[in-house]
Amino acid sequence: MSEATLDRGGARFDVVAFDADDTLWHSEDGFHAAENTFCDLLSPFVADGVDLRSTLTATERKNLPTYGYGVKAFGLSMLEAALSVSQGRVTSDVMDRLLGVVRELLLAPVRLLPGVAEVIVDLARDHRVAVITKGDLVHQTRKVTTSGIDHLFDHVEIVLEKDPESYSRVLREFDVEPHRFCMVGNSVKSDILPVLEIGGHAVHVPYHVLWELEKADHPVGHGRFGEVESIAEVPDWVRQGGE
Amino acid sequence: MSEATLDRGGARFDVVAFDADDTLWHSEDGFHAAENTFCDLLSPFVADGVDLRSTLTATERKNLPTYGYGVKAFGLSMLEAALSVSQGRVTSDVMDRLLGVVRELLLAPVRLLPGVAEVIVDLARDHRVAVITKGDLVHQTRKVTTSGIDHLFDHVEIVLEKDPESYSRVLREFDVEPHRFCMVGNSVKSDILPVLEIGGHAVHVPYHVLWELEKADHPVGHGRFGEVESIAEVPDWVRQGGE
Numbered sequence: 003m004s005e006a007t008l009d010r011g012g013a014r015f016d017v018v019a020f021d022a023d024d025t026l027w028h029s030e031d032g033f034h035a036a037e038n039t040f041c042d043l044l045s046p047f048v049a050d051g052v053d054l055r056s057t058l059t060a061t062e063r064k065n066l067p068t069y070g071y072g073v074k075a076f077g078l079s080m081l082e083a084a085l086s087v088s089q090g091r092v093t094s095d096v097m098d099r100l101l102g103v104v105r106e107l108l109l110a111p112v113r114l115l116p117g118v119a120e121v122i123v124d125l126a127r128d129h130r131v132a133v134i135t136k137g138d139l140v141h142q143t144r145k146v147t148t149s150g151i152d153h154l155f156d157h158v159e160i161v162l163e164k165d166p167e168s169y170s171r172v173l174r175e176f177d178v179e180p181h182r183f184c185m186v187g188n189s190v191k192s193d194i195l196p197v198l199e200i201g202g203h204a205v206h207v208p209y210h211v212l213w214e215l216e217k218a219d220h221p222v223g224h225g226r227f228g229e230v231e232s233i234a235e236v237p238d239w240v241r242q243g244g245e
Numbered sequence: 246m247s248e249a250t251l252d253r254g255g256a257r258f259d260v261v262a263f264d265a266d267d268t269l270w271h272s273e274d275g276f277h278a279a280e281n282t283f284c285d286l287l288s289p290f291v292a293d294g295v296d297l298r299s300t301l302t303a304t305e306r307k308n309l310p311t312y313g314y315g316v317k318a319f320g321l322s323m324l325e326a327a328l329s330v331s332q333g334r335v336t337s338d339v340m341d342r343l344l345g346v347v348r349e350l351l352l353a354p355v356r357l358l359p360g361v362a363e364v365i366v367d368l369a370r371d372h373r374v375a376v377i378t379k380g381d382l383v384h385q386t387r388k389v390t391t392s393g394i395d396h397l398f399d400h401v402e403i404v405l406e407k408d409p410e411s412y413s414r415v416l417r418e419f420d421v422e423p424h425r426f427c428m429v430g431n432s433v434k435s436d437i438l439p440v441l442e443i444g445g446h447a448v449h450v451p452y453h454v455l456w457e458l459e460k461a462d463h464p465v466g467h468g469r470f471g472e473v474e475s476i477a478e479v480p481d482w483v484r485q486g487g488e
Contacts, residue, residue, distance in 0.1 A: 068348065068351050068352060068383075069317065069351070069383065070381070070382060070383025070384075071383075074312065074317040074318060074321060075317060075383075077321055078317060078320055078321065078344065078347060081324060081340070081344060082341075082344050085337050085340055085341050085344070088337075090336075090337035090338060090341070091337070092337055093333075094328050094331075094333035094334070094335055094337075094340075095333060097324070097328060097337075097340060098325075098328050098333070101321065101324060101325050101328070104321065105311065108311050108312070109311060138313070138381075138382070139313060139381070139382045139403065139405050140311075140312065140313030140314075140318075140405055141313075143405050160382065162382050162383055162386050175418075
């Protein structure tokens, strides 16, 4: 920490909250591998040139309002896409393999991203530290409780959708003003834009894979928005008051 | 309300919370119908005497720690059971029908149980009224927001598991002491026993179908436990102070 930062006197934020999947730990790479498995398993059943990955994404997009986020939703969409894209020719053996993929995703051990534990320990010294994640209640809870760092968090919120209304509700629960709140995450659409909209600060930390349905333009130049290369840079950004 | 009740002066409870599925609205009958469809669709693929319903329940029980509660979990278990019990002979047409059953369950309109709206309106006059339900975040939220009575609730909590720890956490969030809290629900295992354990009051209102995995003995004679025939009797029970 620089002297200039120390001179500011007191923390700039009361609560620093982190997205979980692809911010604290790997997630999308698991889905990506599952999609590859889907494509490999289904390719014998479709004509050359059929874009299996796009078919799967389209099925997920169609089902999102009904199924929501998470592995179980992904799994049901994958099974549906397998039946439809193969026009029913997919074998029960392949269907069984796809169910196995779902189970593996749900049971995969948490793999923390580099530097995460140190960053949370550091920030927890002078901030309340939170997780705000969307997705499946049982799976997200399992990941948090088996992450090895859950004891460091003051709050864990699993929300249905990361929109301005959800963040406003969570901030009321945390009893924190938006200008004293900073969100850290890899999705501009879910972690950055809605937080800026309600008057909070937000830092983008990229992950090497981004889900098609999470893509959005970065709010470059926004006064309460920051971009860093890795989570290790977040404490400095936070202590310099989001500048 | 009787004069004797009015004489008690002030409400006995600060918060009256309701389980949702099979307490406020029909749910298990939909699962029951889905199980029947599963049995009808799979019976051509199994030998006479195979108990398809038990196979499905066993698969659900096995998957509960991984999948959690709710329709998507049920759906994945149903697809797995279809593949395994038929030894892979189930057709893709049947698999597609089973996925349709899942979608129908998720999209089925909420059917309030008789008297529910009146009871909530009545109790909301002099209590904070809450919903505490477990299950799938997106589905439970959809049901609450389309129930037509969600504006009457001060709190809506969707929890992973209805155990003493969860209830304790929720009561802290509600800022209510256990002895000032009353839970109303159809499952002795989920709505009654854990609430009594943490010092709260609980009223059992039966539903005509109970999921195999929710069965438990009633705590007959417990001082903070009540049993009524229908939800319409709950306001009197609550105002008579749980006696």
